[in-house]
Amino acid sequence: MKDLVSILDGNTFMVSDRRGDIEPSYDFPTGLFSFDTRFLSKWVLTLDGERLHPLSIDTGEPYRTRFFLAPGEPTHYLDAKASVIRNRAIVGSIEEELTVLNHSGGEVEFTVRIEMAADFADLFEIKHARQKKGRTTATVAENELRLVYRREAFHRETVIRSSAPAHVDAAGMTFRIRIDSNSEWTTRLHASTIIYGARGEDIRATLPYGGSRSADAIRAEQQELIDRAPKLGCDCEPLAGAYRRSLNDLAALRYESIALGVRLIAAGLPWFMTLFGRDSIITSLQVLPFLPDLIPPTILMLAGLQGHRVDDFRDEEPGKILHELRYGETAGFEEQPHSPYYGSADSTPLFIILLDEYERWTGDSALVKRLEPQVRAGLEWIDTYGDLLGTGYLWYQTRNPETGLQNQCWKDSWDAISYADGRMPGFPRATCELQGYAYDAKIRAARLARTFWNDPEYANRLEREAAELKQRFNHDFWIADRGYYALALDADGQQVDALTSNIGHLLWSGIVDESRAGKVVEHLLGPRLFSGWGIRTLAEDQGRYNPIGYHVGTVWPFDNSIIAWGLWRYGFRDEAGLICDRMLAASRYFDGRLPEAFAGYARDLTDYPVQYPTACSPQAWSTGTPLLLLRVMLGLEPQGEHLIIDPAVPPGMGRVELLDIPGRWGRVDALGRSRDPQGGQGT
Structure with a gap:
């Protein structure tokens, strides 16, 4: 590119x-x-x-x-x-x-x-x-x-x-x-x-x-979106430049669905200018605190296309949220299953997570009530079709071996899931972050059931199931002698023991035992995973490591933003700030636009982040990364009718001021200031 x-x-x-x-x-x-x-x-x-x-x-x-x-x-x-x-x-x-x-x-x-x-x-x-x-x-x-x-x-x-x-x-x-x-x-x-x-x-x-x-009409429409976003004032030029570029790219990435005529955010140029379940949901989570009105069309589109039958060709199952929607000739003539295709195991729990997070920010209870059947169907899918082996975990294996995706987690390239020595497990597979998403989805759905659906019995059941999943997960996935969680379980229930960035998603989901969080953070920020620019997808001493391999050694900005959010959740504010700082520093070398991925070379080897040769740019969840990093640095978290602001701005970044943050509270301002040389901290 x-x-x-x-x-x-x-x-x-x-x-x-x-x-x-x-x-x-x-x-x-x-x-x-x-x-x-x-x-x-x-x-x-x-x-x-x-x-x-x-x-x-x-x-x-x-x-x-x-x-x-x-x-x-x-x-x-x-x-x-x-x-x-x-x-x-x-x-x-x-x-x-x-x-x-x-x-x-x-x-x-x-x-x-x-x-x-x-x-x-x-x-x-x-x-x-x-x-x-x-x-x-x-x-x-x-x-x-x-x-x-x-x-x-x-x-x-x-x-x-x-x-x-x-x-x-x-x-x-x-x-x-x-x-x-x-x-x-x-x-x-x-x-x-x-x-x-x-x-x-x-x-x-x-x-x-x-x-x-006309060009004037396009410019006016895009500028109107940018003007609705909170205003950023800061001393850090990389942050200011990345924020401006993100808003511009988000405006440009919006497209109209032929099916419903609504405006959605495409996943990325050139390969992914369409709706993706996982990508669109994660981008929505990143964008939510800044432009919440962009989110409902995506939620409604995904809900409207929720699976309702068993279709092996499309990997469709009742309650499942789609992976990808295409409009081209091969989809129309069913030479590809993308009309839509349902081959992702994470879209369904992530859909529930997004709906809950959207209500927490906006107070839009009407949408939560309207989509109660879809949320219940998604939870049912997690417990039935998603649990292929009946072990209480979320597994995946394509129904369509000819054209279906082999890996149906976010690392969906063929070689992304491996043991530490480079061997690849058979199917089905249960990757660790899927269990975290399922746990978080049940916790959040319990809140929705208790608060909006008048079903406390269902809420209690979901909380009980989530607690059991957390206990079981921390027993089965934890590799005690190495101090980190396995990438996955194989079909025999054995640990797929590669050290990967996936463990950072576990922090975001909340499934990690507090006593083990410190060990996980040590690995994430240790030299095997942390390149100096960001956290690699695969640790450099693993069998399949390749610094320019798509999911086996590159650094993905969106991945790092989710990990930073997880570090923040467990109280590791300095470590989260380090990721924010390094990601923003990397953005300078890409003219403010973080690409889909960049090479995993160590920072002291290259002095600058090396472009991945075919990275999408702009890509939606990379475009959303600076926004989520900004949320993390300012410690923004909705609490009822109020927005909690608890900043921890990385050293050297100076003043960060975000004005007119929208939400159920109206609009509020947030100000953070990095520590000065004497250790002072602004609030």
Whole structure:
């Protein structure tokens, strides 16, 4: 992603190289995308047959980019007799203002050519290098190229128009132009993406934000969201920069569901521009104290799509919350099970946790009462279908061995769950953090049952089950001679003994015995797990450790934010502050935008965090990380109708002031100040 440039506005995004060009690729999703389909796979500009080279790129706004280009090799820049500006914006579709400037002393003729193509590839086809099964045709009209894809009732179109006269053919547009000395020529190119429904209508035209919008309208909408968030004043520039970037990215990541026409937060660009159960829930938990009104659409969408039957293909079971929802061709023709797909064991307890946390912040009891059946169904799933072996633990094993996910916890890559020596267990698997989530879900649901559903007997039962789970878990998962919890239990009930960041999630859930919390913290902040920038997903002395392995040694910002929250919960405020400080320090090297993951190299080895090669950026739960870290540093916790503020700002960070924090209390302000050299602490 480092050498690629992206722009996005919710439903639509475009990824190009640093020239602004797109070339056909099944290696990485460059192109113009909307709702899981690539509507442009080629968009290559030449001037007199030459490719251009980037001088500078302006990426100040998520939905707009300007490329400043010149012909010739880089050593020829000073002699360039022409330059080109590509001013590109997503405004429901793509608009590109193309300007050629003549810097010579006389009139010059140029041939401007843009090669254009649309392969209409589904994201899964790109990821797995699959070929199309439908048919693409091209229709040429005056200053217009229409690219059409059909496969039975699946119908998509890309329509490209130019404001200047062009010679149009099936592969692009050519402009033969004459420019006076020190003058310029401009055309405006408009690429529309059309998604046809069963009745032949453009589906998005019926959505509130589905049609074309002006750049001013997009800017105003995104700014309105940013203006609703609390105002941050601080002495720490990395914190200020990360907070600004997070709000901007959250505004850009919102997209409209075709199914319900509501605004949701997509999980991340480029692979995950859709609703994910786990990702969307955790992002909602991170964002909740700052923009609580963004949360109900996600809760309601997940509740509305809750599993209601046994479907092996989709890993669906009654009461289960979805993993991923897709709109593309492979999902529509059931070549992939993502319509929706239910292959995650953690989405269901996390859904219950989010609903409770949302009510604690907002006082929205109506939503809690409305979703009582869905919460009860989720708890029933945890105790029945989720407990595959009848041992009282939450297990996972896909029902769909052909296309289902093997690992259905947050570390869902194939090699993420292993013993310390690198061997991998069989299935089913019960990872430790799943048990923590189940424990927390039952504790929280008990509060909802007692307070809102008038069912104290059910509340008592849930609390009793949670206490039994905690006792059993601390016996079965604790590795006494090593002082940490096992990553998982295998199908024989044996401990999968790798040392991982998962144990930090246990602190957040509250399932850790108080007497063992200190040992867990020692491991989390010890040199095997802690890189100096953050906590690695897998300790560096484990068999499968790889500092650039997706879930086996990299550092994930969201993971660290949940761990910091857990450290705070158990009273380890200095240790939580250290993670906050190092995460924010790392953000400086990514222009304030924490990526999905970065390499697990030790800080004293690299001096800066090393980019993971294919990390999503922006990614929702990384975007939410600075917000949750801010909550942790200021010690924000709802208590009835009040917000408790108990700051512990890391040393050297100075003043941190958050104004107008929304919630059931109205709006309140929080101020924290780091310790000065003499040990003083502001409040």
